[in-house]
Structures are given as structure tokens and as C-alpha cells.
Amino acid sequence: MLFTETNLMKISHTLLLGILSFRTVHAATEEAKVDFATQVKPLLTSKCVNCHHAGALFGELNLENRAMAFKKRVNGPVILPGKPDSSALYMVLKMPPKNPKAMPPNGHRIADKDVNLIYDWIKQGAAWPKGADGVITLSKAVKE
Numbered sequence: 703m704l705f706t707e708t709n710l711m712k713i714s715h716t717l718l719l720g721i722l723s724f725r726t727v728h729a730a731t732e733e734a735k736v737d738f739a740t741q742v743k744p745l746l747t748s749k750c751v752n753c754h755h756a757g758a759l760f761g762e763l764n765l766e767n768r769a770m771a772f773k774k775r776v777n778g779p780v781i782l783p784g785k786p787d788s789s790a791l792y793m794v795l796k797m798p799p800k801n802p803k804a805m806p807p808n809g810h811r812i813a814d815k816d817v818n819l820i821y822d823w824i825k826q827g828a829a830w831p832k833g834a835d836g837v838i839t840l841s842k843a844v845k846e
């Protein structure tokens with residue numbers, strides 16, 4: 703390869719990108735522990751549970767509490783602790799909106815930071831508390 707000015711620029715550009723992407727990956731692995739009650743629960747409450755509760759079991763899925771969310775389904779596991787890429791709960795958020803299984807189905811995509819939050823939460827073991835902290839109730843707007 704000729705070390706012309708353009709080539710050198712390309713090389714330093716590649717190096718720079720390498721350093722930047724390494725930093726991103728590195729930062730992600732150091733992500734703080736996701737807390738269900740304060741981080742995951744508000745998201746499920748506002749964006750998901752309205753269609754996934756005892757009275758509206760779309761996709762055979764109830765997200766009102768831990769026992770229901772982890773219940774065996776014909777379509778496979780919704781949450782596989784430690785394995786977000788095999789967990790439907792994360793997979794449906796990553797699907798392109800055109801996919802009929804992309805969630806939420808009305809086209810309002812979940813913000814990337816929240817998708818990453820679900821990823822990290824499942825990766826870290828998907829801790830879902832058993833008591834009141836782990837119970838999700840329908841938001842008022844829908845109940846009324």
C-alpha cells in the first residue's frame with residue numbers, strides 16, 4: 703500500500719473508529735444493574751401491559767406479574783434470563799415495524815435507550831421481584 707496522504711487519512715480514520723467502537727462496547731459491559739421497579743416496570747406499564755393482561759391476552763402473554771410473564775407458552779419463552787437474543791420480550795422490540803410481531807404493534811417504537819434497558823435487564827438475569835414491586839397494574843387511562 704502506498705502511504706499517500708489519503709491512505710494515511712484512511713488508516714487514522716479506521717483507527718479512530720476502532721477506538722470509538724471499542725469504547726462503546728466497553729461502556730455497555732459496565733452498564734449499571736438495571737432495577738425492575740424503577741426502570742423496567744414503568745416501561746411495561748406505559749407501553750405493554752394494556753394489551754398483555756388477564757383481560758387481553760394478546761400473544762398468549764400476560765405481563766402483570768412475574769409468574770405470568772415466565773409462564774410457558776406455545777410460542778416459546780418470553781424471558782430467558784441471561785439470553786436477551788432468545789427472549790421474545792426483547793426480540794419483538796428489535797423487529798422492524800413492518801413485522802406483524804414488532805411491539806408495540808401500533809407503530810410507536812420504543813426508544814433505543816429503553817430497548818437497551820430491556821436487553822441489559824434480561825442479560826443481567828431478568829430479576830423480577832415477587833412482592834408489590836413486581837406487580838404491574840393497568841394504567842388508569844385504559845381501565846376507564
Ligand code: HEC
Binds near residue numbers: 746761780794806812
Ligand atoms: C395494542 C396492543 C399491544 C401492545 C400495546 C403491545 N402488544 Fe405485544 N402483542 C400484541 C398482539 C396482538 C400480539 C400477538 C401478535 C402475533 O402473535 O402475531 C402480541 C404479542 C406479543 C409477544 C409474543 C410474540 C411471540 O413470539 O409470540 C410479545 C413478547 C409481546 N407482544 C411483547 C410486547 C411488549 C414488550 C410490548 C410493549 C413494548 C407490547 N407487546 C405491547 C398486542 C400488543
